[in-house]
Amino acid sequence: MGDTRSIDVTLFRALHLATRQVTTGVEQQLQEAAGVSLPEFEILSALAQLPDHRARPREIGDMLAWEKSRTSHQVTRMQKRGLLERFECDADMRGTWVVLSPAGARAALAAESAYVAAIEAQLGPLASSADRESLAQQLLAIGRDASPATCQGEVAALESSLDR
Amino acid sequence: MGDTRSIDVTLFRALHLATRQVTTGVEQQLQEAAGVSLPEFEILSALAQLPDHRARPREIGDMLAWEKSRTSHQVTRMQKRGLLERFECDADMRGTWVVLSPAGARAALAAESAYVAAIEAQLGPLASSADRESLAQQLLAIGRDASPATCQGEVAALESSLDR
DNA sequence: ACGCGTTCCTTGACGCGTCACCGAGCCCGG
């Protein structure tokens, strides 16, 4: 007996399922290709595309739409792994600089291409690219309309990247 | 300058964004309506729809497509909260029964309607129901095609619930 | 009856993420 669930519940579950599957695949590939997790890659990538490979925690949080304590914890873990370093900030005595270590820069380089490759391996086999584009648009619409009004900046940025 | 990312990367990010937004909203509503988290609800709901409100950990894992150690940890936490109880299993001395406590049964009841309401509140404002249905189908296709071949059973179950 | 592989479940360590909270430096108004 197929349960009489509303379509929305099915959609909700499908959303989770798809995200979980795709994410797991990407994380595995990223791990074996560059020895880095997805959250690690996000910070690495954010710092790598900065001219001097450094940023304040607050900036990182803004770039990634992360809470500051999340940023702090992640930086601490990556510091232990030797991917990042923390330095005092002369201009603002309560702040710090987060800087890519040499190892971190190397990892960022390796991870960047692995990241794209992994995602394309997961999502590429999907129908036409037109389908993928409209799918992305529908998902962004969900993100925009959802109630907790966090990270609208992210949505806007991604949407603008779609209409060329 | 819109970055020259491939569509797949945008799609990947959109997937995460949408899932995060919707999930956060649902969790909040579930929490304040029934005082229960989403993972807690999943176990509660699975047990509640069993005639005697009990199951072996392995069965729970199968129902939810969870690893057994995940199930074990989650049951332990919920046991501490008084939502569940563990009993020895006479038929198989190495196993246990996981049983809904009275409080758990109450919570399950309250949560079930809150869950559906919360999801509809998040996803309802979306275009037509036809759109939502095709969206769900596309997401399930992603889940089916993705490389780590976990939880294909879940995909199949949800897909069958779509074509009536 | 014995033994050995399998299944059942749990545990501990660890990564990730959130919340509540805190100390310290910054800055602006008086």
Added chain:
DNA sequence: CCGGGCTCGGTGACGCGTCAAGGAACGCGT
């Protein structure tokens, strides 16, 4: 110059999830 509020960042506790490992019962083949 001082005081109060703000921002900066970090910390601890906790929930969630995975992996690797392990103990104990089962059950089947001999």
